[in-house]
Amino acid sequence: MSAFGITRASRAHAGFVAAIVHRVSGLALAIFLPLHFLSLGLAFEQEAFDGFIAWANNPLVKVSEALLVAALTVHFAGGLRLLAVEFFGLTRAQAVWIACAFAFGIGAGLLFLLRAF
Amino acid sequence: MTPRLYLLQRGTAFVMVPLVITHLVVIMIAVHGGLSAEEILARTRGSAAWAIFYSVFVFAASIHAGIGMQAIAHEWFGLGQRAAAIAGHIFILFLLSLGLRAVFGVYGL
Amino acid sequence: MSSSPDNLLQVKIWRGCADGAYEDYVVPQQDNQTVLDVVTYIQRNLDAALAYRFACRVGVCGSCAMTVNGRPRWTCRTHVSRVAKNGMLEIAPLQNLPVIRDLVTDMTPFFEKWQEARGRFVPGEGPKDTLARVPPEQKERAAASAAIECINCGVCYSACDVVAWRDDYLGPAALNRAWAAYNDVRDGDRVGVLKAVSTGTGCNNCHTHQSCAEHCPVALNPTFSIAGLKRATLKASVKGELSK
Amino acid sequence: MIETHKTDILIIGSGGAGLFAALHAAKANPDLDITLAVKGLVGKSGCTRMVQGGYNVAVAAGDSIERHFMDTIVGGKWLPHQDLAWALVNGAVKCIHELENEYGCYFDRNPDGTLHQKAFAGQSFDRTVHKGDLTGIEIINRLSEQVWALNVHRLEEHRAVALIPTKDGSGLAGVLLIDIRQGHFRFVQAKTVLLGAGGGPTMYRYHTPSGDKACDGMAMGLRAGLALRDMEMVQFHPTGILAGNDTRMTGTILEEGLRGAGGYLLNGAGDRFMFDYHEHGERATRDIVSRAMYEEVRAGRGTPNGGIYIRMAHLGPEKVAKQFKGMVKRCEDCGFDLAGGDVEVLPTAHYMMGGIEFETDCTTALEGLYVAGEDSGGVHGANRLGGNGVANSTVFGGVSGKSMAEAIEKGADWRQPDAAVLEEHVGRCLKPFAGKPGDLNSIRETLVDLMWDKAGIVRDKDLLETCITELDDLGQEHAATGLADPTRAFNPTWHDWLNLESQILISQTIARAALARDDSRGAHYRSDFPDMGDIEKTRYTTITLQKNGKLKTGSKPVKFTIVRPGESLIDDEAGAPPEVAPPPKAAE
Structure with a gap:
């Protein structure tokens, strides 16, 4: 049995892939977000300015923060697809198209962002 | 899932659309635009507007994530309906407390 | 040959x-x-x-x-x-x-859920000896027509990922039928449909994977019917109609 | 081992007749214990569901039940039982309101919101109510939902195999069924029983009905001593898909509208031939087109697979694809291009006008047994109008439900079954498990060819006599053929054996009734008696199974209880409603 019963031939279509990416990125956010909050909070508790600067320059934090941003953008795009279908009655093709467009746009932004590292 | 939970989850999603965009822009400006951490903090620290912005964000994200986790716990991790609901609520409180603490830290409240 | x-x-x-x-x-x-x-x-x-x-x-x-x-x-x-x-x-x-x-x-669970979702007509108060005048372009009629030609083959139910993950979910076919029933202006208890589909096993569990629409042999789109139910139950819930 | 149950009302079949009966019986008395037994799943078996065209009912201004009645009588070539036809056209009006207002069928509307009624062949008024070209699905789905909501015992995948009378034969005690899933026998004792299993001429090489149909209901009635009438009247539809003998879809209908819209029928050489047979060409009536196609193929002018081509492409493939979306998709799924190419078709056996003799309250000669739908005979006479089939099953289904509830109200009680008959039928059904395994497929192939060639679209004395002899031989071969697999639970080959048993028996009644009728009218065509005969002296055929196992044919005069030939119920039109207007002109 595959992980969480995801692999079935019947699931090889855009809607399912979009939904799984949405869920997995959401799960990743839910796992990383507490760490993000915790480290931010801790950094300031110790010594406000210096702590934050030291924290922001930690490579591990940089990488995990980048992943968090990636998960956020992907989840965001998936969420737009969902809202487009559920609230604006868009057809399937349109919804997928919009999701792709947003994913592309945000992905480009992300690339831009990563260059900063 | 009931209409109440649905309202909360999709409602927080709608609320977060502008918040996420703003947040992403802030990060990009911060990291790419050459603003140093000091400069950012200098602008935001003590700013009530940003404190409110991120407090709302934390509230919305916590509720949104808690409900999502409830569904995942039931559908993927085999928790019963009730257990998943309890786990979801605990997760909301957990995220909320950590998140608000971080907001207080950053804005020096 | x-x-x-x-x-x-x-x-x-x-x-x-x-x-x-x-x-x-x-x-x-x-x-x-x-x-x-x-x-x-x-x-x-x-x-x-x-x-x-x-x-x-x-x-x-x-x-x-x-x-x-x-x-x-x-x-x-x-x-x-x-x-x-x-x-x-x-x-x-x-x-x-x-x-x-x-x-x-055994298709029994499939048809039981059809009933649970109130996937059937409830007579209204209108006169029984005439036929209701319903223009084809009427918004509700168009929505009902778009959802109604289901042959209850169970393909969408079998393809539904949410049913696979939680077997109490009513599933696409039953909810699609409920949407058609809700949009039937002749129906005597349209809010009853919303009550039936807004329980813990109802329409709000759909994650919009669209596997149902992908596989439906007669090209229906249950996902959109379910989205319609989500909006309708949301409105009714905010107005307090579901608890009456 | 036989499990036994008791119920007030047992309904066999879940087509239009069975479902309507359940709803009406429950409405008449909600406390009744109702059991619904069906060979497949509730609402999925049967032919009402397959109705494309629609439902004839006189509800429009300008139409009248008298006009609907006259169309039915004239269309049925004065052979219908007039009281039944009258009950049909009256009941249809009540039924259509019930279907819409109580069960939720949502038929198509005109732009102003009023009911849309379309034109259908053989009718003097546009009265066919429909839901697109999937009317049957709408009706059966809505009825099934209502029945599911009732407290009705559902015996799904239960095949009825015998009507079990009382010891003195004075009434019906109950029905012997096979639980297909378990492979067990079940005897359901009931105060009243509706036989609504549906007919379906599936014994012909090319046929339209649902593939699970085998004339079980008529066969059970015949074995229980009831008379069948009009069995020679088998309606053929001109355009069934021809995809090869090993395909299930062969024989299924391509709708009549294709010819109506200007489609061509072409022989193997690619020539249009219909104008050689009739001035209306492809738009001539079903029987004329069917016979012409059959003659063309028999004369060696068919397609490589022995059919006729239907061509729509000259009307513009895009236009055809739009106007006949369902048909084009159906062909496409099966690998054919209807919009742009030629599709091979042949006439296909569609409907049996004949069946068990019954009264307007659905009672039969056997106390406690009611019949409705295609199992019954006499409503349509020699020809059924398109749109009168679903009206028939729902109207009489409803009547039977009410009648059964009333009979119980008046004191109908359980009767004791004749244990010997019960045992006899269990033995009959289990016989193939003891027999030497044989080739059921070749028996089926022989049967469908025999009926197609010798008791089909064109008949004569010699053909029919040969057919009867060969059917007798085939029946014996079948009886001696056993099954290779001893599994009883969900063994489809056991049910193939039982299907063939019913089909062969009913084939014998068709061939014998066809031999007995020495004229040609409606669906029945005798090349040795091509004339219609004297309408004033119209008789209908009957056939019974005697105690010695022999079939006995007879005939009875049709009683013109409401209208006589040459008269009409419509004041300003002498004789009959106007002939259906000839098509404007063949589309070029």
Whole structure:
């Protein structure tokens, strides 16, 4: 049995892939977000300015923060697809198209962002 | 899932659309635009507007994530309906407390 | 109807109940041959006790749905050439339903949920000796018409990921029917539909994977029907109509 | 081992008749214990569901039940039982309101919101109510939902195999069924029983009905001593898909509208031939077109697979694809291009006008047994109008439900079954498990060819006599043929055997009734008696199974209880409603 019963031939279509990416990125956010909050909070508790600067320059934090941003953008795009279908009655093709467009746009932004590292 | 939970989850999603965009822009400006951490903090620290912005964000994200986790716990991790609901609520409180603490830290409240 | 001996299909068919196994058969390929014809050939010529269900043979009754090479399909109108991979077919019963034997599933849960979702008409107060005047362009009528031509074959239910993950979910077909019932202006208890579908097992569990719409043999889009129910139940819930 | 159950009302079949009966019986008395037994799943078996065209009912201004009645009588070539036809056209009006207002069928509307009624062949008024070209699905789905909501015992995948009378034969005690899933026998004792299993001429090489149909209901009635009438009247539809003998879809209908819209029928040489047979060409009536196609193929001018081509492409493939979306998709799924190419078709056996004799309250000669739908005979006479079939099953289904509830109200009680008959039928059904395994497929192939060639579209004395002899032989061969697999639970080959048993028996009644009728009218055509005969002296055929196992044919005069030939119920039109207007002109 595959992980969480995801692999079935019947699931090889855009809607399912979009939904799984949405869920997995959401799960990743839910796992990383507490760490993000915790480290931010801790950094300031110790010594406000210096702590934050030291924290922001930690490579591990940089990488995990980048992943968090990636998960956020992907989840965001998936969420737009969902809202487009559920609230604006868009057809399937349109919804997928919009999701792709947003994913592309945000992905480009992300690339831009990563260059900063 | 009931209409109440649905309202909360999709409602927080709608609320977060502008918040996420703003947040992403802030990060990009911060990291790419050459603003140093000091400069950012200098602008935001003590700013009530940003404190409110991120407090709302934390509230919305916590509720949104808690409900999502409830569904995942039931559908993927085999928790019963009730257990998943309890786990979801605990997760909301957990995220909320950590998140608000971080907001207080950053804005020096 | 040419068929040459080297034109053979390798067919694997699920035998037994939930704990069964695949068995192999070799079936001559024909120019015009549906998956149901392949199953029939095996029953008539190779394995007399192979259990399968069919009735109308032409896509009307929704009895013959099976899982073909991993996808739920109506078999009576699925041409072999469209689904065979390198001359191979793997045929199993529908997923998400109890297996009675071989390719036959028990559709009782599917129809029970149809009722649970209030997938039926409740007479209104209108006069019984005339027919309601309902223009075809009316918004509700158009929505009902778009959802109504379901043949209750169970393909969407079998394809639904949410049903696979939580078996109490009402599923796409039942909710799609409920949406048509809700949009029937002649119905005597439209809010009753919303009450029925807004429980913990109802429409709000749908994650909009759109697997139902992807696989529906008659090209319905239950996801959109369910989205409609989500909006309608949301509105009714905010107005407090669901608790009355 | 036989499990036994008791119920007030047992309904066999879940087509339009069975479902309507359940709803009406429950409405008449909600406390009744109702059991619904069906060969497949509730609402999925049967032919009402397959109705494309629609439902004839006189509800429009300008139409009248008298006009609907006259169309039915004239269309049925004065052979219908007039009281039944009258009950049909009256009941249809009530039924259509019930279907819409109580069960939720949502038929198509005109732009102003009023009911849309379309034109259908053989009718003097546009009265066919429909839901697109999937009317049957709408009706059966809505009825099934209502029945599911009732407290009705559902015996799904239960095949009725015998009507079990009382010891003195004075009434019906109950029905013997096979639980298909378990392979067990079940005897259901009931105060009243509706036989609504549906007919379906599936014994012909090319046929339209649902593939699970085998004339079980008529066969059970015949074995229980009831008379069948009009069995020679088998309606053929001109355009069934021809996809090869090993395909289930062969014989299924391509709708009549294709010819109506200007489609061509071409022989193997690619020539249009219909104008050689009739001035209306492809738009001539079903029987004329069917016979012409059959003659063309028999004369060696068919397609390579022995059919006729239907061509639509000259009307513009895009236009055809739009106007006949369902048909084009159906062909496409089966590998054919209807919009742009030629599709091979042949006439296909569609409907049996004949069946068990019954009264307007659905009672039969056997106390406790009611009949409705295609199992019954006499409503349509020699020809059924398109759109009168679903009206028939729902109207009489409803009548039977009410009648059965009333009979119980008046004191109908359980009767004791004749144990010997019960045992006899169990033995009959189990016989193939003891027999030497044989080739059921070749028996089926022989049967369908025999009926197609010798008791089909064109008949004569010699053909029919040969057919009867060969059917007798085939029956004996079938009886001696055993099953290879001893599994009883969900063994489809056991049910193939039982299907063939019913089909062969009913084939014999068709061939014998066809031999007995020495005229040609409606669906029945005798090349040795091509004339219609004297309408004033119209008789209908009857056939019974005697105690010695022999079939006995007879005939009775049709009683013109409401209208006589040459008269009409419509004041300003002498004789009959106007002939259906000839098509404007063949589309070029």
